[in-house]
Amino acid sequence: MPKIVDHDERRLELVDATWRIIARLGIEGATMREIALEAGFANGALKPYFPTKDTLLTFAFGHVFNRTNERIGEVTAGKTGIPALRAFCVEVLPLDSERVSEARIVIPFWQKAINDPEKAAIHRESMEQWHAAILEYLAQAREYGTVSAAVDDAAVAGHLLNMLLGAQIAAALAPEGQVDPGLSEQLEAFLTLLEAKN
DSSP: OOOOOOHHHHHHHHHHHHHHHHHHHHHHHOOHHHHHHHHTOOGGGGTTTOSSHHHHHHHHHHHHHHHHHHHHHHHHTTOOHHHHHHHHHHHHSOOSHHHHHHHHHHHHHHHHHTTOHHHHHHHHHHHHHHHHHHHHHHHHHHHHTOOOOSSOHHHHHHHHHHHHHHHHHHHHHSOTTOOOSSHHHHHHHHHHHHHSOO
């Protein structure tokens, strides 16, 4: 009887292999041949799943975003206001080796999105979703009286989102083995400023 192939599982195996290759060799070193070898597949076996490296990178970005959102959903369950905002940010920040590897996927995707309207739209929709979540947590914190900063919530949300995205670059460029180059402390400082009395 022929073996039944789980195509979704195989795609995720290829994404995981892509992360490992990018972490070791960078995006230029992540050729389809190297990815196939890393995943233990024949080179031609990738074509039915990802016809090009570009389609693989797009899928990998979507997977990173979805996985991050799953983690966010778990850690923010039952939380509101500042505790929810803190938990959200901690899951987005590249605070461990796995999330640093995710950052190394996201950064090449951004580079390609500059000249690719379809990728730019994927990124924009993802960031709009996160921006809306941050705004919701801020509105709750205002209602509870725990945020009193005299700054518009939309500006605060944009500032925080830019900080989270910038952290991806800082982590990806940090020396080998260095995780969390002060990112936790920067997040706490930002939240402290929000809670400060005017």
